[in-house]
Amino acid sequence: MSTPGSCDPTTIPSPKGGWSQSMTTVNDAIVVPPVISDMVQPTGILHPDGTYCPEGALWRRHRPISTEPERPAEIVQKVQGRWLWGGVLWAHFGHFLVESTARLWALAHLDRPIDGVLFVPKRPAVGEQIRGFHTEFLGLMHKDLPIRVVADPSQVEELVVPGQGFGLGEIIAGTPNYRNAIHSSFARDIRPNGPDKLYISRSKLGLGKGGLLGEEMLETYLAAEGYQIYHPQDHSLSDQLARYKAAKKVIAADGSALHLYAMVGRPDQKVAMIQRRQSSAHTLLTDNVRHFCKCDPLVIGALRMEWVPVDKQRSSRLSFGELNHAVIGRELREGGFITGGKDWPVLSEEERAKLLDEKGIKRDRFVESPDFERERIHMVRTARRARRAAREAERAAREAT
Secondary structure (H helix, E strand, O other): OOOOOOOOOOOOOEOOEHHHHOEEEEEEEEEEOOOOOOOOEEOEEEOOOOOEOHHHOOEEOOEEOEEOOOOOOOOOEEEEEEEEEEEEEOOOHHHHHHHHOOOHHHHHHOOOOOOEEEEEEOOHHHOOOOOHHHHHHHHHHOOOOOEEEOOOOEEEEEEEEEOOOOOOOHHHHOOHHHHHHHHHHOOOOOOOOOOOEEEEOOHHHOHHHOOEEOHHHHHHHHHHOOOEEEOHHHOOHHHHHHHHHHOOEEEEEOOHHHHHHHOOOOOOOEEEEEOOOOOOHHHHHHHHHHHHHOOOOEEEOOEEEEEEEOOOOOOOOOOEEEEOHHHHHHHHHHOOOOOOOOOOOOOOHHHHHHHHHHOOOOOOOEEEOHHHHHHHHHHHHHHHHHHHHHHHHHHHHHHHO
C-alpha cells in the first residue's frame, strides 16, 4: 500500500509531494523507446548496469503505463550533453498537456543549464516527429530550449530525471512544484486579448472526435448572449492563452482546451463545463481546473442522449452526446452566465434526423446508449403512471362529491 507523498518511486505519484517532487541524475543513461503501440508499453530509463530507473515511469491513475524495458542488445546512438527527461511525448494535445509536461517543473530547479528536453515517442511509428504545439508550449515555458525525441535505443551522457508532477489520477491536482512552475513561468509574456465572454467549441472537430449533436444550435443561443464562439484548433497556443486570460466568463464543452485554460485561469473568472459523454473523465478535468484556478467550475450534465457504436455499446471516445438545450439554458442562467435561456428548445425528431444525416451518421452504425434508453423508458413509464394516478384521484374526488 502506497502512502501519500511517498519517497518510493514504485508507488503512485502524489500531489502532496514525495518522489513526484524529487530529481535524480543518471549518468550514461540508457533510454529505451517503445517498440509496441499500446496503452501500457515497456519503455523508459535504465542505469548503465541495466537496472531500471522507476522515477522515469509515466503513471496513470493507479498504475504505470510505461513499464521496465529489457536492456537493448544494441545502443544505436549516443547523445552528448546534459538533458532533462520529459518522458513520453504524446501527439494527442490533451494527453500532451497532462502527461508530457509533467516533469517541466524541474526547469525552475536546475543547478546548471541543460541542452534540452528529451522524450521517447508514445507511438513507435511516429518516430522522432515533433509537432508545432510541442515546440510552442516549451517555448512558452522556457525560451530557446530544444526538444529531442529518441526513437532508437540511446545512451545519454547525463540525464536529469524529475518526478511526475502532473498527470491523470490523483496527481491531476499537480504537485506544489508543478503548479508553481506553471503559474510563475508558463505564458507569462502573453497579454490578455479578447472578449469578456467566450465559448470554447468542438463543433468543427466532428462527432467522430467526441463532438456534440446540437452544438451548433447551442452556439447560436450563446452568440445571442454575447459570447464569442471560439475554435481553439484554428489558432496558435499564444492566441488561445490570450483569449483565456481575457475572458471573464468561459463556457466550454469538456475537453483538452480546458486543460490549457487551467494553466492560466484565475479565481475571478467564471467557468462552466458542458459534459459531452457519460464518462467519469470529466471529474479529472473538473479537479484540474479547481486546483489550478482556485475556483469551482459549473459542471452541466445535460445529455439528452448518448449515441454509441452498434458493436461497442458503451461510452467511449467513439461515442457522442446529444445536448438537452433546455437544461443547459436553465443551468447557465442560474449560474449567472446568461440572462435568457428560458425557452431553449431541445432538438425535434426531424432536426435530430437532419443533423445525423448531414454529419454522415448512419442509424445502422450508431444506436441509443442502452443506459439512456433504459432511463428514457423509465421516465416515460413514470410519467404515464403519474398521469394515471392523477386521473384516478380526479375521478375519486368527483365521486366523493
